[in-house]
Amino acid sequence: MSSVTPIAVIGPTATGKSDLGLDLAEVLDGEIVNIDAMQQYRGMDIGTAKLPVQERRGIVHHRLDVLEVTEIATVANYQEAAVTDVEDIAARGKVPIIVGGSMMYVQSLLDEWAFPATDPEVRARWERVLAEGGTDAVHRALLERDPEAAASILATDGRRMVRALEVVEITGLPFAASAPKIGEPRWGTRIIGVDRDTAQLDERIARRTDSMFDAGLVDEVEGLLAIGLREGVTAARAIGYAQVLDHLAGDGDLDHARERTFIGTRRYVRRQRSWFRRDPRVHWLDGADARSTEQALTWLGE
Known part of the structure; x- marks a missing residue:
């Protein structure tokens, strides 16, 4: 690794991370490294708020469009790449500008997370519980064995709950015990967090949700169905x-899907905020402040 110090721009969804990342990349001669798990998927553009090529200001982006929707996105594979x-x-x-808000991906990259081994038999047993009883069944099992993990993982994220149950069974320790301790970030990375007032952020999430549906999210999903989206694990x-x-399977009308998307995003934002705010290394900026780029550069000593 050279003497160049990477910069990470992290925080909740819809706070303005992409714009700040682009501004910093322009000023500092940088390239963007995506750290949003779902933006790795080709064709998942509208629903992930992936910046169109024409809006990337000619700046090179990495870790975008590297997976097919049938492939499993894993933290370990992302970390290595x-x-x-x-x-x-x-x-x-060049200056690596790491931009995104996928919590475990950020920790894996900046804290050199060493992942516990897997046990195919243990994994298969919990995957059977998921297949037969759904996410409620694995959530109940995790709640019983590791309440902290059950609280930190989305109750709809069956794959991650299965992984947590596997780790707990293999190690005999809580899932969090395998997480790295917060210390000096890898490469001395400078970490900037972007957030906004909660009410204002909720309004932005509502507008973003509406714009996604208006821009053709349903059509995008229908197109992805033809190449295996429904079979995709993540x-x-x-x-x-x-x-x-x-909705396409007959569960509610489009307004119901839109409302559930807004609620799901808002809930995810609260989890992101809670996760990132406990990291004392993060220098926080208000994404609504027109001077945020200037403030970031001042903090970076530029």
Whole structure:
């Protein structure tokens, strides 16, 4: 790794991270490394608020459109690939600007998370519980064995709950025990958090949700169905996509899908805020402040 110091721009959804990341990349001669799990999927553009190519200001972006919707997105695979990207960017004298809000992805990349081994038999047993009893069954099991993990993982995220149950059974320890301790971030990365007033952010989420549906989210999902979206283990559970899939399967009208997408996003934002706010290394900025880029550069010493 060269002497170039990466910058991470993290925080809840819809706070303005992408704009700040682009501003910093322009000023500092940087390249963007995506750290949003669902933006890795090709074709999942509208529902993930992926920046269109024409809005990327000519700045190179990494870890976008690298998975098919039938592939499983894993933190471990992302970590390995993103480490290579960050170190390659820095080796070329550019500044890696890591932008996104996927909580475990951020921790895996910046804190060198070493993941516990897997046990195919244990994994298969919990996957059977998920297949036969649904997410409620694995959530109840996790709540009994590791209440903290059950509180921190979305009750609709069956795959992650299965992984937590597997780790708890293999290690005999809470799932959080396998997480890295917060210390000096990898590569000395400077971490900027972007947030907004809660009421204002809720309004932005509502507007973003409406714009996604108006821009053709349903059509996007229908197109992805033809290439296997419904069979995707992780892609099909993305907020917005899961709700539209339920609608297309006859579960409620489009307004119901829109409302559930808004509620799901708002709930996810609260979890992101809680997760990131407990990290004392983060320097927080108000995404609504027109001076946020200037403030970021001042904090960075630029």
